[in-house]
Amino acid sequence: MTWRFALVLEPAASDDPRLDFTETFTVIDASEPALSVGELSAQRGDGIFESIGVVDGHPQETTAHLERLVQSARICDLTAPNVPQWRQAIVAAAARCPAGESVIKLILSRGLDHGAYPTAWVTAAPAPDSTAARERGVRVVTLDRGYAIDTPARAPWLLLGAKTLSYAVNMAALREAKRRGADDAIFVSSDGFLLEGPTSSLILRSGGRFVTPEPGAGILHGTTQVSLFAELARRGFETAYETLPVTALAKADAAWLVSSLRLAAPVAEVDGAALAIDAELTASVNEYLLSPRD
């Protein structure tokens, strides 16, 4: 099934300093030419995005994604997104998604080179099949992210903590993982602390306690991780944010990479060493993540 479409948000041709979009948008085929070559998204990766999982037409965690979009815009000095308009576009896109799992992407670009308005669009497409990763897990390698754990706080111009369109390093890390015979990567700081996957958050379990690296350290605060921690707390587990040394990974009873589309993928192997998979908990967690969540 190769359906794909996009909604292009129309800039409001007003003097509104927020450079807002109108309440209408144009639905287009995702393969037709829509962006000019002057787009700063295409020229410089200068913009931000969110990927929202859609299950049977229901967009998951819309509010959390929109909150992160607002935060990314703030870090990148972009016009503050008009949240109700984005929400309207998400609802419109989700209503056009068929049954099953889909993905809606929100993209807010700085706009045209020398232009006055940001550019914004929403795409919708089938989600990739994540069954194997959810059931059999993923083999990961740890990769140095190059930064010390205290760098993001000290150097906000590095945009760590914003979900920017400058995503080439994240993609390169996934290629490096595959080159090493693995499926995915976990970034570690140059001073030896666990950070996150290139497109996911890391969660470790030790007994009945679940921990994830402190998002302050330039890590994206994962919407799926937050949703899952709330569910684990409801089930009576302890959850915590911590600064975790790399050695914590091998010592964990289990670990997951969690993200909006693949959901909870158990870590089956770290740098060639096997890690136990808790198949029962993983299945129940993914059942929760596939249920409608707001």
Next chain:
Amino acid sequence: MTWRFALVLEPAASDDPRLDFTETFTVIDASEPALSVGELSAQRGDGIFESIGVVDGHPQETTAHLERLVQSARICDLTAPNVPQWRQAIVAAAARCPAGESVIKLILSRGLDHGAYPTAWVTAAPAPDSTAARERGVRVVTLDRGYAIDTPARAPWLLLGAKTLSYAVNMAALREAKRRGADDAIFVSSDGFLLEGPTSSLILRSGGRFVTPEPGAGILHGTTQVSLFAELARRGFETAYETLPVTALAKADAAWLVSSLRLAAPVAEVDGAALAIDAELTASVNEYLLSPRD
């Protein structure tokens, strides 16, 4: 004068594993829709680029830019650019540029999401007026790039040394410089070594000796810096690549940020402290940089 156009390179619909482009390209208005929303350049900054200065219709240092495009493609695991085709596109674009200074950008994107071919285009537009920066100089601030000097060699997946479309941090550094009342920035490594500007190379002069930071440390090897070093050597000056501590900047007799469009901009101030400008040398150097160079 607001002329702008683009040449879109047509992918060769063949089984050629190099996924080449045909020898024809389409000339379009730069403002018309040309790229689909599925473009990985726009979605993930996943591609590479070069900016070539054009003076009176002559593209400067075409070979050096194409060599760097090839190197960036290699670092990013992109299809190796077919250099003669790119050269042909540059010649065609330059022939359409009016007298004065223009800029040609080469963009090679990984292509469409789930697509089989890269996407490539060349844009041409008037160069910004750099007279003030060339004559009166630029005030700079030093900004931590977050990496230690030895990181790039150890972590090639960080793509340091490739000129990628994931350029949001470079743009954020320029905004941070302006926020601090300066015009530009010089990145320094987390362990205190000089690197480069967000869009330029750094050259320091001590007496008759010119030095620039060693490009091995994840620094882009600047085409303008290389061209200028050759010219300085012809004039009998000593030139060298060195690992330079941040303190070398304040101690220098003079410093320049050099790049393809602005050319040699003398550094007038570093973090609020004045630096001497060698107006005569700067003028003669820019005269050289504005002469036809291959």
